[in-house]
Amino acid sequence: MDKLYSAAKRAMVQSLKVKKGEQLLLVTDRQKMKIAEALAYWANRSGAEVTTYLMTETVRPIAAPTSIFKEMIAAADLTMYMLDARIQEKPFRGFMVANGSKRGRICMMPGITVDMMERLVNIDFTNMDRLTRKVIRALQNCPDVHVTNGLGTDISFSVKGRKWDNDNGDISSKGKQGNLPAGECYTCPVEGSFSGRIIFSLIDDKIGRGEMLFKKGKLVSFKGKGIVEIMKGIGSDPTGRVVGEFGIGTNRGAKICKNMLEAEKAFGTVHFAIGDSYGLGTNKSKFHFDALVDKATLVAGERAIIKNGVFLMK
DSSP states (O other), X not given: OOHHHHHHHHIIIIISOOOTTOEXXXXXXXXXXXXHHHHHHHHHHTTOEEEEEEOOGGGOSOOSOOHHHHHXXXXXSEEEEOOOOOGGGHHHHHHHHHHHXXXXXXXXXXXOOHHHIIIIXXXXXXXXXXXXXXXXXXXXXXXXXXXXXXXXXXXXXXXXXXXXXXXXXXXXXXXXXXXXXXXXXXXXXXXXXXXXXXXXXXXXXXXXXXXXXXXXXXXXXXXXXXXXXXXXXXXXXXXXXXXXXXXXXXXXXXOOOSOHHHHTTBTTOEEEEEEOOTTSSSOOOSOEEEEEEOSEEEEETTEEEEETTEESOO
């Protein structure tokens, strides 16, 4: 068995726990067809019924689902999304996340590559899960979180009363949503407590430093090519200017790269998002854009969790 098929087996058996008789909807483009074939192979071996939805370049970017696609996702026990990440398709991805977990569960893999499958999915998730749980325990209900880095990031906020999600690769039960590759924990800051400056090295698959300034949870100013392009797409929609997520990467194999799916999982990084809070906060939006802060120092109350991008807990 080659590495890709080994990774696909781990995804289907260990992470998604696909069962006999389940309906699997694979949403892919031509670039991901090799991955889709490997996943379909092991889903079929598990007894699932597989439907592959090929998104052709001639209909992209797609902003909204077709009526037939709505019926397909409503009937699926498991939906897997593997399209290349594109800013214009954020509303479609938002629809996928919201609707894929209504009846079943959804695995989001935007921009997944064969290399990422082989390095980051073909793993034992146990140790990663153990560390992620420790990080959550250290931050749970903390009223005073402070993130800085050498580039000028200086942001403070509370996570008191907020639920945390552990993206540990377990996407096996109804209503679950998660990523493969996995490896992060995340919540939404208390919006009114979120003030300060974020200097990021990557935003939604766009390399290049940028800056966002927040006051009481709202984005009040920004600069940098990537964020300027994103804000053009958001336009006057106020829901796209509210903090929606705070996350911490816990996958030891993940690297900082131009693919946010992998970069946000990179060990010792943190990331923030504007837009939808995925039910963890108060903001609902058709937008959700992640911004990566590398070489960060993270302090929860009096306890340092990360210093200059290095975890201080084992």
